[in-house]
Amino acid sequence: MTILVTGARGNIGGRLLTLLAEGGHRVRGSARNTSALRLPEGAEPAELDVTDPRGAEQALRGVETMFLYPTRGETGAFLRIAAEARVRHVVLLSSPAAYEAGEYDRPIGLVHRAVERALEESGLRHTVLYPSWLATNARRDWAGEIRATGRVGIAHPDAQVNPVHIDDVAEVAARLLTEEAHRGRRQVLTGPRSMRLREVVAALGETVGAPVEVEELTVEQALGRRDPRMPEPVLRTLLEVTASAVGVPAPVTNTVERITGHPAREFAEWASANRADFR
Ligand SMILES: NC(=O)c1ccc[n+]([C@@H]2O[C@H](COP(=O)([O-])OP(=O)(O)OC[C@H]3O[C@@H](n4cnc5c(N)ncnc54)[C@H](OP(=O)(O)O)[C@@H]3O)[C@@H](O)[C@H]2O)c1
Structure with missing residues (x-):
């Protein structure tokens, strides 16, 4: 079974794909335009815009778990196709802006909340990551x-x-995509x-x-x-x-240590x- 990493060119997505490939997992990395996509050895490319379901079926073929970037625009149609394709678990990168006072009802909070809502409505099992200030x-x-x-x-x-190191975010995501433990919760990640x-x-x-x-x-x-x-x-x-x-x-949380086994x-x-x- 395959793990799909959307946003394979992203800071976190790229690191995650490398970790999974190094761990011997079968991985597919997607981008909206694959011409500039550089993948680790063994990874398959897929062209996918999560706000446009046209590439979805192909990108989701044989996918068991998926890492999802929060993107502007309508993701519901793509997520419904993912549910029909029997994707078993989705790890969503979200942001504390989705719930913090002063942010949740502003542009960044609204984008993240819309993707969270679409994921809930899809019925897909999922875990939401809330990293603090990214070191990047x-x-x-x-x-x-x-x-x-x-x-x-x-x-x-x-x-x-x-500041949270993106390798920690990627490592936590890799664990959640490949192991059952810690899934299904909201995970607040900090340095x-x-x-x-x-x-x-x-x-x-x-x-x-x-x-x-x-x-x-x-x-x-x-x-x-x-x-x-x-x-x-x-x-x-x-x-x-x-x-x-x-x-x-x-705030400082123990999520990175709890899930990866090493301190942030x-x-x-x-x-x-x-x-x-x-x-
Ligand atoms: N900055 C912070 O402190 C902070 C804190 C908490 C959470 N976050 C979240 O983390 C994100 C940044 O992570 P990062 O640095 O790893 O991101 P990044 O390097 O900016 O990459 C973003 C990725 O999203 C993909 N993407 C955008 N729109 C898409 C679409 N419609 N369909 C498919 N893929 C799409 C892009 O893929 P393409 O190759 O197709 O362009 C790209 O790979 C922020 O946007 C925010 O949501 C940030």
């Missing part, structure tokens, strides 16, 4: 500026987050500690081998520097959430493995 946010939000200037502008740098954003930057500086200066931005400055790929309402929500996390320790990885470990992106 540091690359997405700061790497370009740090490489160019050695500094980084951040609004509310004393806000606290709990081992709450850190202020300026501490996360300091950890990056140590890894890069040169301190990275934090420039504290006002909200208006942060909005003025918005990456055009980030819609303004989404950035506004993120800035509000960040403001509310100043002086508030981000430190942010510094992710930074060290990805230091080239910040130089």
